[in-house]
Amino acid sequence: MARVGIIGIGHGEFGRRSDATVQELAFEAYREAIHDAQVDPADIDGTVIGSVPEYHKQRSLPGVVQEYLGLNPKPTWLTEVACASGSAAIRTAWMGIGSGAHKMMAVIGCQKMTELATPEILALMGRVGEVQWESVFGTTFPAYYALFAQSHMHEFGTKREQLLQVAVKNHYYGARNPNALFQKEITIEKALASDPVSDPFQVYDCCANADGAACVILASEEIAKKAKGPVVWLDGMACSTASMSVLRRPNLTGLPSAEEASRIAYEMAGVGPKDIKVAEVHDCFTIAEIMAYEDLGFCERGAGGKFIEEKQSYIGGSTPVNVDGGLKSKGHPIGATGVSMTVEIAKQLRGEAGERQVPDADVGLTHNVGGIGQYCFVQVLRRD
Amino acid sequence: MFKWFGKVNFSPYTKVTDFADHLKDGHLMASKCKQCGQESFPPKADCSKCLSGEFEFTEYDGQATLLSFTKIHAAPTGFEDTVPYTVGVVDLKDGGRLLAWFGESIAESDIKIGMDLQVVPQIFEEIKDIKVYYSLEKPGTTWSKV
Ligand SMILES: [Zn+2]
Numbered sequence: 276m277a278r279v280g281i282i283g284i285g286h287g288e289f290g291r292r293s294d295a296t297v298q299e300l301a302f303e304a305y306r307e308a309i310h311d312a313q314v315d316p317a318d319i320d321g322t323v324i325g326s327v328p329e330y331h332k333q334r335s336l337p338g339v340v341q342e343y344l345g346l347n348p349k350p351t352w353l354t355e356v357a358c359a360s361g362s363a364a365i366r367t368a369w370m371g372i373g374s375g376a377h378k379m380m381a382v383i384g385c386q387k388m389t390e391l392a393t394p395e396i397l398a399l400m401g402r403v404g405e406v407q408w409e410s411v412f413g414t415t416f417p418a419y420y421a422l423f424a425q426s427h428m429h430e431f432g433t434k435r436e437q438l439l440q441v442a443v444k445n446h447y448y449g450a451r452n453p454n455a456l457f458q459k460e461i462t463i464e465k466a467l468a469s470d471p472v473s474d475p476f477q478v479y480d481c482c483a484n485a486d487g488a489a490c491v492i493l494a495s496e497e498i499a500k501k502a503k504g505p506v507v508w509l510d511g512m513a514c515s516t517a518s519m520s521v522l523r524r525p526n527l528t529g530l531p532s533a534e535e536a537s538r539i540a541y542e543m544a545g546v547g548p549k550d551i552k553v554a555e556v557h558d559c560f561t562i563a564e565i566m567a568y569e570d571l572g573f574c575e576r577g578a579g580g581k582f583i584e585e586k587q588s589y590i591g592g593s594t595p596v597n598v599d600g601g602l603k604s605k606g607h608p609i610g611a612t613g614v615s616m617t618v619e620i621a622k623q624l625r626g627e628a629g630e631r632q633v634p635d636a637d638v639g640l641t642h643n644v645g646g647i648g649q650y651c652f653v654q655v656l657r658r659d
Numbered sequence: 660m661f662k663w664f665g666k667v668n669f670s671p672y673t674k675v676t677d678f679a680d681h682l683k684d685g686h687l688m689a690s691k692c693k694q695c696g697q698e699s700f701p702p703k704a705d706c707s708k709c710l711s712g713e714f715e716f717t718e719y720d721g722q723a724t725l726l727s728f729t730k731i732h733a734a735p736t737g738f739e740d741t742v743p744y745t746v747g748v749v750d751l752k753d754g755g756r757l758l759a760w761f762g763e764s765i766a767e768s769d770i771k772i773g774m775d776l777q778v779v780p781q782i783f784e785e786i787k788d789i790k791v792y793y794s795l796e797k798p799g800t801t802w803s804k805v
Contacts, residue, residue, distance in 0.1 A: 398735035407673065408701040409758050411665025411792070412746050413731060413738035421729035422748060429727075429772040471743075474730040521748060522701060522756040527727050 276373040280499030280506040281656075283312025283492035284618040289606040290456045292486035297331055297387040298343035304490035304614075305344055305383060312492040313503040314379065316344075319492070321377050322351040325364030325384040326610030329399060332390055340383065357403055358559065359645030360384065361489070361613025362514070362652035368493045369509055378495050384614030385488035396484055403646040405520035417481055417560065419521060419647040421473040424562035426527035428475070430577065435475055437580035438561040439466045442479045444589060445558060445597050449604025451631050456485050456606030480561040485606025489614035491621070507621040511544030511640075511655030513537070517648050528577075530648035533570035537642070537653045541572075544638075544655035548572035551594055551655075552636040553623045555616035557644035558601040564588075567642055568596070571653070590633055598623075598631045613643035613652060624658035663791050666783060667737040674704030681716060682780045682791045685802050688716040689755060700755025721778035722798070723749035726756065728770055747795050749776055762794035 285307030287300055295303075301324075309316055322344065324337045333339055337351040354363035361384030368380040388396060400416035427433045443463060449455040466479035499506045515535035518524055525531060541547055548571060556571065558564035565579035573594045574582040582588060588596035599605060599619045602612060620639035622628050641654045662671035663679040681688045690702035694711035700719060705712050726748045734742035745761045747770070757778065761770065776795045779802045783790040 394734075394736050394739070397733060398737070401735045402669065406669040410669055411667060412758055412760055413667070413734055413741065413744060414746060414758065415731055415733060415735050417733065418729050418731050418746065422727040425729060425772065426727040471730075471732040473732060520701070522758060527748070 277375070278496040279369045279372045279493055279509050280496065280502070281491050281509065281617070281621050282494045282499050282502040282504065282506055283308040283314065284621045285311060285490040286454050286615060286618045287488045288454055289485045289487035289608060289611070291389050292387070293389065295486070297333065297336065297385055298340050300387065300486060300488040301340045301383045301385040302343055304385070304488040305381060308381065308490040308492050311504065314492065316346065318379050319346060319349060319381050320379055321349055321371060322346055322381045322383065323364040323368045324351065324353045325361035325382070325613060326353060326386055327355055327357060327360055328353065330386060330388050330391060340385065344381070356650040357645035358557070358607070358609045359613055359643045359650045359652050360610040361615070362617070362641065362643035362654065363613070365491065365493070365614065365617055365654070366512055366514060366652060369512055372493055372495050379498055380493050381490060382493060382614060383488060383490045384611035386608035386610040387486045388484045388608060389486055405522070408522065409520065415473060417473040417476050420560035420562055421476050422521065423527050423566065424475055424560070427562060427566065430528050431580065433565065433580035436463055437584050438475070438480060438565065439463050440583045441558060441561040441564045442466055442603055444583065445601040445603035448598045448631055449600025452600045452605065455600045455604050456483055457604040476560060482559050482602040482607040485608045487606065487608040487611045487615070489611050489618045491614060491617055505625045506659050507624050508657045508659070509654060510657045511540035511546070511653070513539035513543065514650065514652045515539070516650055519649050521647065529566050529570050530644065530651060532648050532651035533567065533642060533644065533653070536651045537571045540653040540655045544657065546638055546655060548594070550638050551640045552638055553598065553620065553633040554594055554596045554640040554642065555599070555619050556596055556601070556642040558597055558603050559607060559644070563644065564596065564601065571640070571642055590631070595633045598628070598633060613641070616641040616643055617654060617656070620656050624656060663789050665792055666786070666790065675702045677716065678702055679791055682793065683782065683789060685780050687719050687721045687778055687780060687793065689719050689753065690714045691717040698754055700751055700753070700757065719751055719753040722752040723776045723778055723795070725770070725772055725774045725776055726750050727772060745770065747776070749778065749795060751778070757793070759793050759795050762796045764797040764800050765795065
C-alpha cells in the first residue's frame with residue numbers, strides 16, 4: 276500500500292470542558308492542525324470522526340462537526356470501537372488515502388463525556404463487558420481491569436506498589452504537559468490513601484473521564500513529500516480483536532489483541548520492540564500499562580512490575596512510555612484518546628515535545644485499546 | 660423466561676431463554692451443538708464452529724476453581740443498594756467460565772485465587788417476580804428448592 280503521512284497535528288485542552296460543545300472542542304484541535312500543516316481547508320477531501328456516540332445528546336456527530344468545520348459538501352463518517360475509536364478513525368483515513376479514494380483527510384477524535392452523570396457513565400462503561408452474562412452482576416469498567424490486576428499479581432507476583440508506580444510516573448510527566456487534565460505530581464502514599472474503587476484499585480489507579488479533542492491531517496505520499504512542515508509516516512498500522520466476554524479469554528494476565536496487533540505492526544514497519552524510542556500506551560488503569568509493556572514486547576511476560584520499578588519506562592530507560600502523562604493524567608475523552616496518542620508521538624518524532632522530549636526519537640509507537648481489550652490498534656510511526 | 664436472570668437484566672430476549680427456567684429448577688445448563696457436539700458455557704444457540712443453529716442443553720455440575728475476583732466499591736446504576744459486592748470469575752470443571760457474586764458460605768478473608776468453589780443456583784427472595792442467578796459457594800454446598 277502507498278505510504279501515508281501525517282502533515283499536521285492539533286491538540287485541544289483535555290478536562291471538564293463545561294465551556295464548549297463537542298463541535299467546538301473538535302474545532303480547537305482542527306484549527307491547530309490546519310495551521311500546523313499550512314494547508315488550505317478546501318484541499319481536505321474528507322473527514323473521519325472517532326467518537327463514542329452514546330455519550331452525546333447530539334445524535335449522528337459527524338454531521339454537526341462537518342458543518343461546524345465548514346467542510347460541507349465533503350464526505351464525513353464516524354468510527355466506533357469504544358476507547359479505540361480515535362485510532363480506528365486514523366486507520367480508516369489511512370485506508371482511504373492508501374487506496375487512492377482520498378488525497379488529504381482530517382481525522383478528529385472528539386468526546387464530550389461530562390454531559391452525563393458519573394453513575395450513568397459507570398453503567399455505560401460497565402456494559403463494555405458482555406451484558407447477557409456479566410453485567411447482570413453489576414460489573415464495572417474498573418472491575419474488569421481489577422480482575423486482570425488480581426490475576427497478574429497472583430501469577431507473577433506483581434506488587435501493589437508497582438501498580439501505583441505507573442500512576443506516579445504518569446503524573447510526573449502530566450505535570451509537564453499543558454494539555455493535561457491533572458498537572459500535578461502524586462506520591463505512592465497519597466495514592467494509597469485514596470478511596471477504593473474495585474480491589475485492588477483505588478482512585479489513583481484509574482484515569483479520569485474528560486472532554487477533549489485531537490486532530491491529525493493525513494496526506495498521500497505525493498502530497499506529503501511537498502508539505503511545508505515536517506512529515507511523520509504511518510508505517511505500521513495494525514488492529515486486532517479479542518472476545519467481548521472475559522469468560523472467553525485465554526487468561527486474565529494480558530490482552531491477546533494487543534499481542535497480535537503489535538506483532539503485525541512491527542512486521543509491517545520492519546522493526547522490533549527494541550527499535551521503539553518512545554511509546555504511548557493505553558493506561559486507563561495502572562495494570563493496563565504494565566500489561567502493555569509485556570504485550571508489546573518491551574519486557575518479558577510477567578516482568579512488567581519490575582520494568583516500572585526499575586524506571587525503564589521513564590525518559591532515560593529502555594522504552595519511555597506515556598511521557599505526556601498518559602490517559603492517567605491527561606484524562607480519557609474516549610473517542611479523542613487514540614488521536615491524542617498519535618499527535619503526541621508525532622510531536623516526539625518531530626523533536627517538539629519540550630521538556631518531555633525523548634532524545635533522538637526516530638521511531639515511535641501507539642497502543643490504543645478499546646474496551647477491555649476487545650479491540651486493539653497499534654501504530655508504528657517514523658519520522659522523515 | 661430469560662428476563663428472570665439477574666437482578667438487572669439487559670437482554671431479556673435470547674434463543675437460550677430456557678436457561679433461566681432450568682436454573683429456577685436447580686440445574687446449571689451449558690449448550691451443546693446438535694451437529695458437531697461443541698459445548699459452550701455461557702450457553703450459545705448458534706455454533707461458530709459448524710454454523711449449526713440446533714442446540715440442546717446439557718447439565719454441568721458447577722464444580723469450579725477461582726480464576727480472579729474483585730470487590731466492587733463504586734457501583735453502576737441499579738446496584739447502588741448492594742455495594743460493596745465481590746464478583747469472581749471461575750473456571751468450570753466441565754468447561755467454560757462464569758462470573759458471579761460470592762455467596763454467604765464464604766468469608767471475604769478466605770477468598771483466594773485457585774480455590775475450589777461450587778456454583779449454586781439461587782433465587783432473589785426479595786424480588787416478587789421470579790428472579791434467578793447463581794452464586795459462588797463452598798464445595799459441597801447444595802441448592803434446595805424453596
Ligand atoms: Zn457445531
